[in-house]
Amino acid sequence: MFSWFERRLDPYPSEAPKMPPGGFVSFMLHFTRGAWGYMLSMAACSALIAVCEVVLFGYLGSLVDRLSGADRADFWAAEGNRLILMGAILMIAIPLLQVMFTLLMHQTLMGNLPQRIRWQAHRYLLRQSMSYFQDEFAGRIATKLMQTALAVREVAMKFMDVLVYVGVYFIGALILAASTDGWLALPFVAWGVLYGILLWWLIPRIGRVSEAQADARAVMTGRVVDSYTNITTVKLFSHSSREESYVRESMDGFLDTVHKQMRLASIQNLLLATLNSGLTFAVTALGLWLWMNGKVEVGAVAIAIPLALRLGNMSHWIMWEFAGLFENIGTVRDGIGSLSLPRMVVDQPHAKPLAVPEGGLEFRDVTFRYGETPEGRPVAVLNDLSLKIAPGERIGLVGRSGAGKSTLVNLMLRFHDVESGKILIDGQDISQVTQESLRAAIGVVTQDTSLLHRSIRENIAYGRPDASEELILQAAELAEAGQFIPGLSDSGGRRGYEAHVGERGVKLSGGQRQRIAIARVLLKDAPILVLDEATSALDSEVEAAIQSQLEMLMQGKTVIAIAHRLSTIARMDRLVVMEQGRIVEQGTHDQLLAHGGIYAGLWARQSGGFLESV
DSSP states (O other): OOHHHHHOOOOOOSSSOOOOOSSSHHHHHHHTTHHHHHHHHHHHHHHHHHHHHHHHHHHHHHHHHHHHHHOOHHHHOOOOOOOOHHHHHHHHHHHHHHHHHHIIIIIIIIIIHHHHHHHHHHHHHSSHHHHHHHTOHHHHHHHHHHHHHHHHHHHHIIIIIIIIHHHHHHHHHHHHHHHOOOOHHHHHHHHHHHHHHHHHHHHHHEEEEEEEEEEHHHHHHHHHHHHHTTTTHHTTTOOHHHHHHHHHHHHHHHHHHHHHHHHHHHHHHHHHHHHHHHHHHHHHHHHHHHTTSSOOOHHHHHHHHHHHHHHHHHHHHHHHHHHHHHHHHHHHHHHHHHHHHOOSSSOTTTOBBOOOOOOEEEEEEEEEEEEOTTOOOEEEEEEEEEEEEEEEEEEEEEETTSSSSSHHHHHHHSSSOOOOEEEEEEEEEEEGOOOOHHHHHHEESSSOOBBSSSSSHHHHTTTTTTHHHHHHHHHHHTTOOTTGGOOBTTSSOOOGGBBBBBBBBSSHHHHHHHHHHHHHHHOOOOHHHHHHTTTTTTTTTHHHHHHHHHHHTTTTTTEEEEEESGGTTTTTTTTEEEEEEEEEEEEEEEEHHTSSHHHHHHHHHOOBBBBOOO
């Protein structure tokens, strides 16, 4: 029975993720689509339970009246059918409704709905543009994702459960009180009005505090995660105290929102206790006065006073539920600001997979601007740049930091879109093909290599998930990683290729991470290869050993290599010298030295094979 209800709502919908809407209601509808039927069924059960409870209260009052003048001998004959009906409501109908309500809530919705939201939002975020992740803490994004998923569930289910139950119950109580005597309904009406005013004044304030609290919590988590992620830097600079202050500042901001929330909670409890005492006093006094004057029977008083006590007890629960509702509304509103953002780089509606039969590249009149000057003028990183690379040609990009070398590669990978111009691969405009197929055709080894916190085997196989064990081992050997991998181990007792590498590969040295990254690209075997300071983290002996493997890796591929150590790219087919976003020189190493231009000057100023700052 449990598993049947657990399978009703698919936690992992297969449809392609879409950008969540920016409006609160549309955002809620977007993420609860597919669960509406189950939530409405749960609300119907909640409403029927409230009706049954009010009916039982009403019958209790009439039963008291009939008991006061009934003949014991004839009581069952006169009252038996009604007693059986009420017994069936109490012992059969309400338990069955509770069972259905509980199964829908706990088995179908409580676990599956937030998981469904996380899955949809995570899939959308995975395809967000690189600039999105460059502008945010990873921990902050993860926190927003997790807390927003739970908040959407709570808002949706409280609307369907609490509001329906309370609304039906309160209306039923008013009708029941008024049916005995209209005057008895007046305290309930007055209480309802004052209770509504209290909610109107208090709940929006709780919502605003909760929205601020959700953001403060995300900031606090982001700063803590940032400190842990960069723990090596923290320790190298002996900045533990500084990090404490940095995190303490965010914790103080979070604690401030907690104090504001708790002040509102105290005001809520004090005012509500006063209001509930007034309701019970007014109903009891008015009921007794009406009974003493012969205007109502004792059964009416027997209904009204328990109803007042029941509503008083419920009111605390209702208020906390409403407070929780608006707290979660604040969290959802905060999450919308992070999750409902458009992708800066998107596939065209009819984008096709990239086909790379040869691997020819062309940058045609490419201009790209990023950021602005203090005066508001755009900063050109690349300016009207044109470059053709023949299939199988190996070129080296040369230039000082900021010349635009890495930007050129990032544009080729479509991490950003060009402002004007085109980038073509085998004559195909990369803006018209799918991003997945584009990046699948390009292998990249960067200077700052980060690995996934998984096993060595999984990290190498990331280049080709369906690779055989033989191919994985072969890639590791070619990358000169086969020597150290067997000696690796982790805290879980895993060894060798099963050992986990820690977050971003922190358990490995820079050189070891680089060799794993090279093995990963070797296994990927893409037709276009980018080497962005690929051997910078390696010592000279290992670099010399890997160079021969890189030579083999580059065979038959179109290669773009970036290196400050010019000796590593001097043997390329052609060197392209960049300066302030433009190509200023091209040619072989010997041709550029003979030319006596910028490249010759850079070569002459090198110390130990690196470019000096000038």
